[in-house]
Amino acid sequence: MTTRPPVSTTDPLTTPSGTSSEGSGLQAGLKNRHLSMIAIGGVIGAGLFVGSGSGIAAAGPGILISYALVGVLVVLVMRMLGEMAAANPTSGSFSAYADRALGRWAGFTIGWLYWFFWVVVLAVEATAGAKILAGWIPAVPQWGWALIVMIVLTATNLASVSSYGEFEFWFAGIKVVAIAAFIVIGGLAIFGLLPGSDHPDSGFSNLTAHGGFLPNGAGAILTGVLMVVFSFMGSEIVTLAAGETADPQAAVTKATNSVIWRIAVFYLGSILIVVSLLRWDDPAILKDGSYVAALSSIGIPHAGQIMNAIVLTSVLSCLNSGLYTASRMAFSLGRRSDAPASFGQTTGRGVPRAAILASVVFGFVAVAFNYLWPDTVFQFLLNSSGAIALFVWLVICFSQLRMRKILQQEAPDKLIVRMWLYPYLTWATIAVITFVLGYMLTDTAEGGGRDQVLLSTLVAVGVVAVALVRDRLGRNRSHDAVTPS
Template sequence: MSAHPTATRPTADPGTPDSGGQNPDGLKPGLKNRHLSMIAIGGVIGAGLFVGSASGIATAGPGILLSYALVGLMVVFVMRMLGEMAAANPASGSFSEYADRALGRWAGFSIGWLYWFFWVVVLAVEATAGAVILEGWVPAVPQWAWALIVMVVLTATNLVSVSSYGEFEFWFAGIKVVAIAAFIVLGGLAVFGVLPGSESESAGLANLTSHGGFLPNGAGAILTGVLMVVFSFMGSEIVTLAAGESENPRRAVTKATNSVIWRIGVFYLGSIFVVVTLLPWDSKAIAEHGSYVAALDSIGIPHAGQVMNVIVLTAVLSCLNSGLYTASRMAFSLGKRGDAPKAFARTNAKGVPQAAILGSVVFGFVAVFFNYQWPDTVFEFLLNSSGAVALFVWLVICFTQLRMRGIILREAPEKLIVRMWLFPYLTWATIAMISFVLVYMLTDDAGRQQVVLSLLVAAVVVAIALVRDRMGAGRRP
C-alpha cells in the first residue's frame, strides 16, 4: 500500500479525444449532450421509487417526506463532492480511480470491485422484476425465458456501441421523466380540487396532519424510513462514469452536479408529496396496490395498475441497461489499472469494451440462475452482501474528496471548476450522516444482516487488495 497518494500514476484525462475521435483510454465519445442530460435526470429515478415507497409511507406516515429529504440532502452533498473530482478529471472509473490516487491502490481496487459486484447483482434483480411483469402480459412465455430475453437484448445493445446504450437510456429515462412529471401535475391539480373530472373527497393538504398527525408513528420512524428509501437513490453517480464517453465531459459533469438538487426535489419529494396529500397515509389502497397506483386510482385514471406496470417495466429496463453499462465500465477501468484481467481493458474498433461487458453479464446470468434455483439461500446472500455497498461507495467518495482537493489545487487549480460547499466541514458532516445510517441499520433486523454481510464481503475484498499490494502483484500496465 502506497503511503504517498501522489506517487500513484495520475489517471488519464479522457476529456479531450484524439484526432481519430478516440479517447486516450480507448473509449469513444459516443454519448451526446442529450444522452448525458437524460441519464443525469433519469438516473435518480429507479424502480424502487415506484415499488418501495408504499412500505416507507406505512412506516413513517407523511413524515416519510423528511426521510426522503434527509437522504436527498446526503446524495446532493455526495454528488457535489464527486462532481468536483469528476469535472477536474473525467474518468471511466470515476470514484474508483480517484480513490486509487487519493487513498491508495487498495482503496481503488476494493471500491471498484464492490461497486461492480453491486451492479451485477442488480442485473439479476431487475431482470427478474421485468420478467414478472412481462409474464403477466404474456403467460405463454415462462418467467425465466423473459429474464433471459431482456438480458440478451440489452447486452446486445451495449455491445453495439456506447451511442446505442445512450439512445436506449435516453428513451427509457424520458418515459420515466414524462410519467412522473405528469403524475405530479395531475396529482397536484387534484389535491387543490382543480382537476376536471376528479372529485376525490379524500384528497387535500389535511392528509399531512390528520390521521394521527405528521408523525403518527413518532420521530424515530423518520430514521426507519431513511433505511427504507436510501437505496432507491443509488445510481445518481452513473453520469460521472458516462461523462468520460461524451463529447464534453467537464460540461456534462458540471451540469449534472448543479442540477441534482432540483432533480431530487421534484421527482422524489414532489411525487411523494402528491401521494400523501391525495390519500391518507394509512389508506388500505396504498397497502394493497402500492402508493402510485392507489393515487392514480383515487383521481380516476383508468387502468392505473397497467399504466404503472408499463412505467415500472421502463424503470426496470432502464436500471438494467445502466447497470450493465456501469458494471462494464468499472471492469474496464479496473483492467486498465491492472486490477482486473487485461482483456477487460481492450476495446474494439467501435470503442466498446466487449470483454468487460460479457464478463459482467455472465455473472448477471449466473445470479439470475441462483435467483430461480436457490432464491432463499445463495441469491439472498448475494442480495444482502451487496445491500450496503451504496453507502460504502458514498463514504469512499467523501474520504477521497478530502484528499483530492489538495491534489487538484497543487497540480491543476484551474480544473477546480466545481467546488464542494463549506469544505471540509460539509464533507465531514456527510461522513457522519452516512456513518450514522450504517450504525442505525444495525438496530434493524433486515438492515443488520445487510450491513454485516456487506462488511464481510468488503473485508475479503480489502484483504485481497492489501495482499496484492504487499506482494507487488498486478503492477500498472
C-alpha cells in the same frame, strides 16, 4: 516516498470520437441530450415506484423528511464527486479517485464492490421485469422473459456506447414524463381542478389529519431513511458516462449543478402528491403500490397497467445502466491492472467487449440463483451487496478530502466545481453516513439492515484482504527485480 503523478486534465481512457483502432480506448459516443437524460433519469429508479409504499406505511407523511434527508445526503455526495470528476473525468470515477487519493487498495476494493453491486442488481431487475412481462404474455415463462431481456440489453451495450445512450435516453425520458404527468395530474386533483375527479378526501389536510405528520413518532423518520436510501443509488452513473462525451468537464458540471432540483421535483414532489391524495394508512398503498393507489383514487382508469408499463420501463432503464456501469468499472479496473487485462481492451467501436460479457455472465448466473435458490444463495447475494451504496458514498467523501488538497497544490485551475464549506460539510456527511450504517445494525429482521451491513462488511473485508495481498506481492516482485543477484 512515492511521488504521485500529476492530475490529468482529461480522461486518459477516452479517445476522440472517430478513432477505430482495436483497443484504442473508449470513444466520445454520448451526445449532450443522452447525458442530460441519463443525469435526470439516474435518480429515478424502479424503487421509487415500487418501494415507496412501505416507507409511507412506516413513517406516514413524515416520509417526506426521510426523502429530504437522504436527498440532501445525495446532493452533498454528488457535489464532492462532481468536484473530482470535473477536474479529471474518467471512466473509473470514484474508484480511480480513491486509487489516487487513498491508495491502490482503496481503488481496487471500491471498484470491485461497485461492480458486484450492479451485477446483482442486474438479476433483481431482470426478474422484476420478467414478472411484469409474464403477466402480460404468460405463454413465455418468467425465466424466458428474464433471458430475453438480458440478451437484448447485452446486445445493445455491445453494439456501441451511442446505442446504450439512445436506449437510455428514451427509457429515462418515459420515466421523467410519467412522473411529471403524475405531479401535474395529482396537483390538479388536490386543488379540485381535475375534470371528472371527485375525491373529497384528498388535500394537504392528509398531511396532518390522521394521527399527525409523524403518526408513528419521530423515530419512524430514521426507519424511513433505511427504506428509501437505496432507491437513490445510481446518481453517480453520470460521472462514469461523462468520460464518453465530447466535453466531459461541462457535462459533469451541468449534471452536478442540477442534482438538487432533480431530487426535489421527482422524489419529494411526487411523494408529496401521494400523501396528499391519500391518507397515509390507506390499505391500498401497500396492496396496490403508492402511485397506483393515488391514481386509482382520482379515477384514472387502468392505473395498475399504466404503472406496470412505467415500472417496466424503469426496470429496463436500470438494467441498461447497470450493465453499462458495471462494464465501465470493470474496464477501468482492467486499465489499472486491477482486473484481467482483457477487460481494459475495446473493439473498433470503442466498446469494452470483455468487460461487458464478464458482467453479463455474472448477471446470468445471479438470475439462475434467483430462480433456483431464491431464499439461500440469492438472498446472500442481496444482503452482501445491500450496504455497498453507503460504502461507496463514504469512499467518495474520504477521497474528496484528500483530492481537494492534491488539486489545490497541483492544478487549482481545475477546481471548476467546489464542495461547499469544505471540509466541514464533507466531515458532516461522513458522520451522517456512519450513523445510518450504525442504525442499520439495530434492524434485526431477517434480511434487514443488520444482515446487510454485516455481510457487506464481510465481503468488503475479503476484497480489501485480496487488495493488500496483491499490493504486497507487487512490491516484492518490484524489490526482486531491482535487487542485484
